[in-house]
Amino acid sequence: MKLTHFDDEGKARMVDVSEKPLTKREAIAIGSVYMKPETIRLIKDRQISKGDVLGVARVSGIMAAKRTPDLIPMCHPLNITSVNIDFDIDENKSKVDIKTIVRITGQTGVEMEALTATSVAALTIYDMCKAVDKEMIISEIMLLEKRGGKSGEFKRIKSNQK
Amino acid sequence: MKLTHFDDEGKARMVDVSEKPLTKREAIAIGSVYMKPETIRLIKDRQISKGDVLGVARVSGIMAAKRTPDLIPMCHPLNITSVNIDFDIDENKSKVDIKTIVRITGQTGVEMEALTATSVAALTIYDMCKAVDKEMIISEIMLLEKRGGKSGEFKRIKSNQK
Amino acid sequence: MKLTHFDDEGKARMVDVSEKPLTKREAIAIGSVYMKPETIRLIKDRQISKGDVLGVARVSGIMAAKRTPDLIPMCHPLNITSVNIDFDIDENKSKVDIKTIVRITGQTGVEMEALTATSVAALTIYDMCKAVDKEMIISEIMLLEKRGGKSGEFKRIKSNQK
Amino acid sequence: MKLTHFDDEGKARMVDVSEKPLTKREAIAIGSVYMKPETIRLIKDRQISKGDVLGVARVSGIMAAKRTPDLIPMCHPLNITSVNIDFDIDENKSKVDIKTIVRITGQTGVEMEALTATSVAALTIYDMCKAVDKEMIISEIMLLEKRGGKSGEFKRIKSNQK
Amino acid sequence: MKLTHFDDEGKARMVDVSEKPLTKREAIAIGSVYMKPETIRLIKDRQISKGDVLGVARVSGIMAAKRTPDLIPMCHPLNITSVNIDFDIDENKSKVDIKTIVRITGQTGVEMEALTATSVAALTIYDMCKAVDKEMIISEIMLLEKRGGKSGEFKRIKSNQK
Amino acid sequence: MKLTHFDDEGKARMVDVSEKPLTKREAIAIGSVYMKPETIRLIKDRQISKGDVLGVARVSGIMAAKRTPDLIPMCHPLNITSVNIDFDIDENKSKVDIKTIVRITGQTGVEMEALTATSVAALTIYDMCKAVDKEMIISEIMLLEKRGGKSGEFKRIKSNQK
Numbered sequence: 005m006k007l008t009h010f011d012d013e014g015k016a017r018m019v020d021v022s023e024k025p026l027t028k029r030e031a032i033a034i035g036s037v038y039m040k041p042e043t044i045r046l047i048k049d050r051q052i053s054k055g056d057v058l059g060v061a062r063v064s065g066i067m068a069a070k071r072t073p074d075l076i077p078m079c080h081p082l083n084i085t086s087v088n089i090d091f092d093i094d095e096n097k098s099k100v101d102i103k104t105i106v107r108i109t110g111q112t113g114v115e116m117e118a119l120t121a122t123s124v125a126a127l128t129i130y131d132m133c134k135a136v137d138k139e140m141i142i143s144e145i146m147l148l149e150k151r152g153g154k155s156g157e158f159k160r161i162k163s164n165q166k
Numbered sequence: 167m168k169l170t171h172f173d174d175e176g177k178a179r180m181v182d183v184s185e186k187p188l189t190k191r192e193a194i195a196i197g198s199v200y201m202k203p204e205t206i207r208l209i210k211d212r213q214i215s216k217g218d219v220l221g222v223a224r225v226s227g228i229m230a231a232k233r234t235p236d237l238i239p240m241c242h243p244l245n246i247t248s249v250n251i252d253f254d255i256d257e258n259k260s261k262v263d264i265k266t267i268v269r270i271t272g273q274t275g276v277e278m279e280a281l282t283a284t285s286v287a288a289l290t291i292y293d294m295c296k297a298v299d300k301e302m303i304i305s306e307i308m309l310l311e312k313r314g315g316k317s318g319e320f321k322r323i324k325s326n327q328k
Numbered sequence: 329m330k331l332t333h334f335d336d337e338g339k340a341r342m343v344d345v346s347e348k349p350l351t352k353r354e355a356i357a358i359g360s361v362y363m364k365p366e367t368i369r370l371i372k373d374r375q376i377s378k379g380d381v382l383g384v385a386r387v388s389g390i391m392a393a394k395r396t397p398d399l400i401p402m403c404h405p406l407n408i409t410s411v412n413i414d415f416d417i418d419e420n421k422s423k424v425d426i427k428t429i430v431r432i433t434g435q436t437g438v439e440m441e442a443l444t445a446t447s448v449a450a451l452t453i454y455d456m457c458k459a460v461d462k463e464m465i466i467s468e469i470m471l472l473e474k475r476g477g478k479s480g481e482f483k484r485i486k487s488n489q490k
Numbered sequence: 491m492k493l494t495h496f497d498d499e500g501k502a503r504m505v506d507v508s509e510k511p512l513t514k515r516e517a518i519a520i521g522s523v524y525m526k527p528e529t530i531r532l533i534k535d536r537q538i539s540k541g542d543v544l545g546v547a548r549v550s551g552i553m554a555a556k557r558t559p560d561l562i563p564m565c566h567p568l569n570i571t572s573v574n575i576d577f578d579i580d581e582n583k584s585k586v587d588i589k590t591i592v593r594i595t596g597q598t599g600v601e602m603e604a605l606t607a608t609s610v611a612a613l614t615i616y617d618m619c620k621a622v623d624k625e626m627i628i629s630e631i632m633l634l635e636k637r638g639g640k641s642g643e644f645k646r647i648k649s650n651q652k
Numbered sequence: 653m654k655l656t657h658f659d660d661e662g663k664a665r666m667v668d669v670s671e672k673p674l675t676k677r678e679a680i681a682i683g684s685v686y687m688k689p690e691t692i693r694l695i696k697d698r699q700i701s702k703g704d705v706l707g708v709a710r711v712s713g714i715m716a717a718k719r720t721p722d723l724i725p726m727c728h729p730l731n732i733t734s735v736n737i738d739f740d741i742d743e744n745k746s747k748v749d750i751k752t753i754v755r756i757t758g759q760t761g762v763e764m765e766a767l768t769a770t771s772v773a774a775l776t777i778y779d780m781c782k783a784v785d786k787e788m789i790i791s792e793i794m795l796l797e798k799r800g801g802k803s804g805e806f807k808r809i810k811s812n813q814k
Numbered sequence: 815m816k817l818t819h820f821d822d823e824g825k826a827r828m829v830d831v832s833e834k835p836l837t838k839r840e841a842i843a844i845g846s847v848y849m850k851p852e853t854i855r856l857i858k859d860r861q862i863s864k865g866d867v868l869g870v871a872r873v874s875g876i877m878a879a880k881r882t883p884d885l886i887p888m889c890h891p892l893n894i895t896s897v898n899i900d901f902d903i904d905e906n907k908s909k910v911d912i913k914t915i916v917r918i919t920g921q922t923g924v925e926m927e928a929l930t931a932t933s934v935a936a937l938t939i940y941d942m943c944k945a946v947d948k949e950m951i952i953s954e955i956m957l958l959e960k961r962g963g964k965s966g967e968f969k970r971i972k973s974n975q976k
Contacts, residue, residue, distance in 0.1 A: 007208060007219065008297040011898070014212060016222050016294075016869070018876055020896035022838060022917045028508060035304075046169060050176060056383060057169065059502070060178050063387045063563045064239050066504055070559050070567050071237065073880050075286050076293045077226050077873045081880050081893045083567045085597060086506035088497070107508045111895060115300070116293050123285045123304070124237050131238045131278050132178075134309075135170040138277070138320050142197075142285070142307035147300055158300050173412070178383070180390055182410035184352060184431045190670060218869055221664070225725045225873045228666055232721050232729050235394050239387050243394050243407045245729045247759060248668035250659070269670045273409060331532060331543065332621040335736070338536060340546050340618075340707070342714055344734035346676060346755045359628075370493060374500060381493065384502050388563050397718050399557065399610050400617045401550050401711045405718050405731045435733060439624070440617050447609045447628070448561050455562050455602050456502075459494040462601070462633055462644050466521075466609070469628035471620075482624050514832060542707055545826070549711045549887045552828055556883050556891050569891045571921060572830035574821070593832045655856060655867065656945040662860060664870050664942075683952075694817060698824060705817065708826050712887050723881065723934050724941050725874050763948070764941050771933045771952070772885050779886050779926050780826075782957075783818040786925070786968050790845075790933070790955035795948055806948050 009078045018078050024111040029152030031106050033118035034165050035145035037129045038099045043137040047100065047129075048093055057132045058091045058100070065089045065125030069106055072120045079116050084108045087117075089125055092165070101165045102126055103148070113153050119145060171240045180240050186273040191314030193268050195280035196327050197307035199291045200261045205299040209262065209291075210255055219294045220253045220262070227251045227287030231268055234282045241278050246270045249279075251287055254327070263327045264288055265310070275315050281307060333402045342402050348435040353476030355430050357442035358489050359469035361453045362423045367461040371424065371453075372417055381456045382415045382424070389413045389449030393430055396444045403440050408432045411441075413449055416489070425489045426450060427472070437477050443469060495564045504564050510597040515638030517592050519604035520651050521631035523615045524585045529623040533586065533615075534579055543618045544577045544586070551575045551611030555592055558606045565602050570594045573603075575611055578651070587651045588612055589634070599639050605631060657726045666726050672759040677800030679754050681766035682813050683793035685777045686747045691785040695748065695777075696741055705780045706739045706748070713737045713773030717754055720768045727764050732756045735765075737773055740813070749813045750774055751796070761801050767793060819888045828888050834921040839962030841916050843928035844975050845955035847939045848909045853947040857910065857939075858903055867942045868901045868910070875899045875935030879916055882930045889926050894918045897927075899935055902975070911975045912936055913958070923963050929955060 008019050047057045066087045073081040086107040093100055104121045106114040126142040133140065144165075150158040170181050209219045228249045235243040248269040255262055266283045268276040288304040295302065306327075312320040332343050371381045390411045397405040410431040417424055428445045430438040450466040457464065468489075474482040494505050533543045552573045559567040572593040579586055590607045592600040612628040619626065630651075636644040656667050695705045714735045721729040734755040741748055752769045754762040774790040781788065792813075798806040818829050857867045876897045883891040896917040903910055914931045916924040936952040943950065954975075960968040 006297070007212065007294060009219075009222075009294045010212070014218070015898075015900070016218070016872055016876070017899075018879075018894070018897040020917060022895040022919055050169065050172070056176070056178070056380065059380060059383050060171075060239055060387055062502055063384055064237065066502070067391075067560075067563050068237055069504075071233075074877075075226065075230055075233065075237075076290050077222055077877055078290075078293060080895065083569060083596075083893060084504075085508040085566065087504040088501075089503075090501070107506060109508055110893075115296060116289065119292060119304075120289055123289060126307075127278065127282055127285060128238055130281060131240060132169060132171045134277060135168065138309055138312070139322065140308070142281075143305040145288075145304035145307075146302070147296075150300070160301065177412075177414070178386055178390070179413075180393075180408070180411040182431060184409040184433055218866065221866055221869050222873055224664055225870055228664070229722075229725055229877075231666075236391075239391050242409065245407060245731065245758075246666070247670040247728065249666040250663075251665075252663070269668060271670055272407075330621070331536065331618060333546075333618045334536070338542070339736075339738070340542075340710055340714070341737075342717075342732075342735040344755060346733040346757055374493065374496070380500070380502075384495075384563055388561065392561055395561065398715075399550065399554055399561075400614050401546055401715055402614075402617060404733065407731060434731075439620060440613065443613055443616060443628075447613060450631075451602065451606055451609060452562055452564075454605060455564060456493060456495045458601060458633075459492070462636070463646065464632070466605075466631035467629040469612075469631075470626070471624055474624070484625065542704065545704055545707050546711055548826055549708055552826070553715075553884075553887055555828075569893060569920075570828075571832040571890065573828040574825075575827075576825070593830060595832055654945070655860065655942060657870075657942045658860070662866070664866075698817065698820070704824070704826075708819075708887055712885065716885055719881075719885065723874065723878055723885075724938050725870055726938075726941060763944060764937065767940060767952075768937055771937060774955075775926065775929055775933060776886050776888075778929060779888060780817060780819045782925060783816070786957055786960070787970065788956070790929075791953040793936075793952035793955075794950070795944075798948070808949065 021111040026109055026111060027152045028109050029113050031113060031115040031118040032149040033104050033122045034148045035102045035122040035126050036099045037126050037140055037142050039140040040137050041098050043133050044095055044098050057129060061125040061128040062089045064128040065121040068124035069117045069121035072117045076116050080112050082108055082110055084114060084117055115147050115150055183273040188271055189314045190271050191275050193275060193277040193280040194311040195266050195284045196310050197264045197284040197288050198261045199288050199302055199304050201302040202299050203260050205295050206257055206260050219291060223287040223290040224251045226290040227283040230286035231279045231283035234279045238278050242274050244270055244272055246276060246279055277309050277312055345435040350433055350435060351476045352433050353437050355437060355439040355442040356473040357428050357446045358472050359426045359446040359450050360423045361450050361464055361466050363464040364461050365422050367457050368419055368422050381453060385449045385452040386413045388452040389445040392448035393441045393445035396441045400440050404436050406432055406434055408438060408441055439471050439474055507597040512595055512597060513638045514595050515599050517599060517601040517604040518635040519590050519608045520634050521588045521608040521612050522585045523612050523626055523628050525626040526623050527584050529619050530581055530584050543615060547611040547614040548575045550614040551607040554610035555603045555607035558603045562602050566598050568594055568596055570600060570603055601633050601636055669759040674757055675800045676757050677761050679761060679763040679766040680797040681752050681770045682796050683750045683770040683774050684747045685774050685788055685790050687788040688785050689746050691781050692743055692746050705777060709773040709776040710737045712776040713769040716772030717765045717769035720765045724764050728760050730756055730758055732762055732765055763795050763798055831921040836919055836921060837962045838919050839923050841923060841925045841928040842959040843914050843932045844958045845912045845932040845936050846909045847936050847950055847952050849950040850947050851908050853943050854905055854908055867939060871935040871938040872899045874938040875931040878934035879927045879931035882927045886926050890922050892918055892920055894924060894927055925957050925960055
């Protein structure tokens, strides 16, 4: 078992993917922002009427997917070909669920892009609502599925999203 | 109760802080990365010998604190004066705890900087270990404390970190 | 009459503002995107129902205001304290008018921030509608008003916006 | 007629271009900066002798072409293979015309890169001359030609540049 | 003797400057690019006639000064108030000398900004001439002078620039 | 002999590489940071025990390789596939040697990426040690080897590194 981001002497490196073939790849990441019932209602109501917290969060997440190699030191720069971010308001559990799908035809996977987009969308929800609810919690950010590439398919058996 | 990042017609905006005085501010954010016991061990062992997952994650988090206004749409650009990131390996619960303290003398708070640094440090841990553990979960990212500014002190009563 | 961004030998430089006092400053820039009547209608309809071209354009403009010193070589880095972007759909002239207000307490003005935000909001409108209308024209990007600083108030006598 | 940057529920997205073939593409964008005759003369004179407004504007435009996906939310990250920016001083109409050609072999077009480079070059001209002329107007930024890709060739019938 | 960018346990950090007063600061950095006599001549000739290697290098250096905190992990974000870059062509020693002056009124010094601007200007000279001279060497990048702040004045006794 | 970054009229441009085939390319750049014997010892000791100047410098250099097209105006944006940075402490000559290898399969070379990574790693060493040694000198940054592409192999005959 080896951490590939280090060489044999333990020095951090950007792993060499020069020899890997171009394949179609997809990664799906999820995460949730827990908040007070009033905050959930505020997000929901404004979405219907005028303000749009989730619209702004979606834009920030899509832009962050493109910034991933600027943020995560050992990530390869990639030309991702698609990003979709979905939100689901779960009033019972008083949380907003986030799901991001990223696609590419490339030499390496897009898990980090999907996870980064999800995290930044969550942070933006926090920022836009923090005036009314500082206790929000960002949780359960994880990889749900991954397709393509040598390591093959990954599918998490269960998550706490519907 | 109002979302200040929207005006009366629901249009997103960067809130005007021109009139706010410069005050000393501090924010502390925390978060955790849950992983397999083998992954925890790998991080711990390499830290002692050669590779250093947490060292790289710390650098990425400090750099991300400075990139916060580039990532979070309505965040004000700020000249933060201090960032400290601490990691605590909790083998019992098989997780790495992250704690970030950000300071500034400015017109607005640094909660988003502390939360963003924590999130990016967590994402970097994921990236550096994902070759051996794709099921890691980033959770409980939250504001622990906040000082300075008109809204005064905030202190979360309890968290799941020691 | 002198171009201050060059020294006496004609070399480009970032003008020294070290000695200038901190004063309250504001700049208002405007601009318009001309398009086909059908495109105007599409923007208007989707705004009411589901899609929101202007919402995305507003976020991009606000973020671009913060990136101004990264884009315009001789611009000073600044911590702007407020950005507001307004859109007005003018069906008669088949155009969308953009108006951006930027504020700061600083040593130099924020004209470039207001003009850059306006330009990037216009470019985003183009991007989001180009699948249906490649002939859109971005025009009349200009400074409308400016307050604060040694050079005093500037107010354009007339513009083609209402 | 559909805005492709939104899905069927009106949510903004980065359109999926994973399945599109790599083809050679080119986009040409133009724009103009109107200014006082004295400002035109200042630009022209200094270009001959020492200062070089247009040289700085050209560098800023080329760099901005590369930053397009950082600025325009739904733009795909692209590895453009060529950027050329030309200026033409039109003393009769007291304006500087800008023309940008961008090329790539890729899955999506480079219209936004050409338009963004043109806009930022225009903004830089404004910045470098604003000490002597705050009334400059940036106008007629538009796509002139486009080649390659499924939507085929686009050629604007006329523009106000020579 | 202590490396201030590490705490007592050896963890990297952004040093806390919250308590330091705002003072006027200046840093001067220098560096040289050694090249073949033909390359020197090419730079010199084109500067007189049409192409302008040093003009492009100057713009890149000024922009890099502003990007310093994005590049150097423990650097504080700063609003520098002035950047000047000078080139001196030394035909005898077949090198181009670079000198950068950066100023600020702030809580911390601008040495890194001056050194980064100098390095990036040198790299740009390399890039623009590498088609004719791959053997160029960038050397003697160093701090020449520094003023302001608690650590007081620093002045290097001699350098190999005139 | 021609500077390819300028067209026939001397205007700077990003050279058109659209027609060039994708080939495997590699570039190796080196550089050195000269410092006081005490500073060398401090770096060496902390590396063994707790602080890790070179670990932070390595991360900054790898990240800078990815930022090269943002910094060097005429550089093409590239998706580099590998970055490795090595340090060698030379106590005799009281310097730290840096060696960077960058790889890609692309239409243009990665010399600038290797040189930029080396320069930024050197600047980070300076930054982290400047509290104890302001007189450090960054020198002999140069291309050591280059493979792939039309211009073929380049190999510097000698350097002052072991």
